[in-house]
Amino acid sequence: MTAGVTTGRVVPITDVAELARACGNDALIVWAGQGLRAERSERAWRLGDAVAVVAPDLSRHDRIVVHGPIEQLVPLVYEVLGEVGTAYRPFGDEPVIRELADRVEPLEVRAAFGWMDTTEPPSETAEGVRWLDGDTGVAELLEQASPESYAWPGLSGIDRWAAATDQAGRLISVAADAWSAPDLGFLAGVATAPEARGRGLSRQVCAFVTAELLARHGRTGLMVDGRNAVAIRLYERLGYTYRPVAAANAEPPKG
Structure with a gap:
């Protein structure tokens, strides 16, 4: 060196x-x-x-x-x-x-x-999204919808998962509170089942987790593939700003 x-x-x-x-x-x-x-x-x-x-x-x-x-x-x-x-x-x-x-x-x-972060609560509503009691079904959804996700059930630093479900109670969109710190909550593990895409579910789940993390930590951050323009636009709609x-x-x- x-x-x-x-x-x-x-x-x-x-x-x-x-x-x-x-x-x-x-x-x-x-x-x-x-x-x-x-x-x-x-x-x-x-x-x-x-x-x-x-x-x-x-x-x-x-x-x-x-x-x-x-x-x-x-x-x-x-x-x-x-x-x-x-x-x-x-x-x-x-x-x-x-x-x-x-x-x-x-x-x-x-x-x-x-890297994206925000201190402003999103205006997006998040009806029907909730924190899960555990992580049953999350790994199966990630394997189907986002196999390259950094956040997985059982990994160190993964605190909890939020989800939207279908009428049968099956997980169709998830996101995690992962690697959060006292002054910055961290959003990760965003995934929506292929058959449920196009309905704004990822935006609702991310809005819910963002609002929850902001209430607890005062700032929320995440990391995103710089080539994923769709995801970047989604996070920008929720108030996040982009930093390479x-x-x-x-x-x-x-x-």
């Missing part, structure tokens, strides 16, 4: 409030660092105005979520990778991650997608 030019020294951040100040209350960084407590394994550092948060098993990956000027991020990421190992994936705004990959060997950009992000790997992906 190439460390670049270090100015100043790398300083640990041990308090969530300090982290929020250091990153200008950036929603992505605050989400990653909300477990920054003695009993949790998240860790964070700063170098000048650059911040890096180590977040194990965050949305199914061990991540180093970064923020700040590239000249300070390069040596900071180099040092953090040396501390936690190259299995961790640097993650942040797409232009920043692409420049990190150019300047820190052997990082390579592995995925580009979108990317992830890089120092090790080849497994499998």
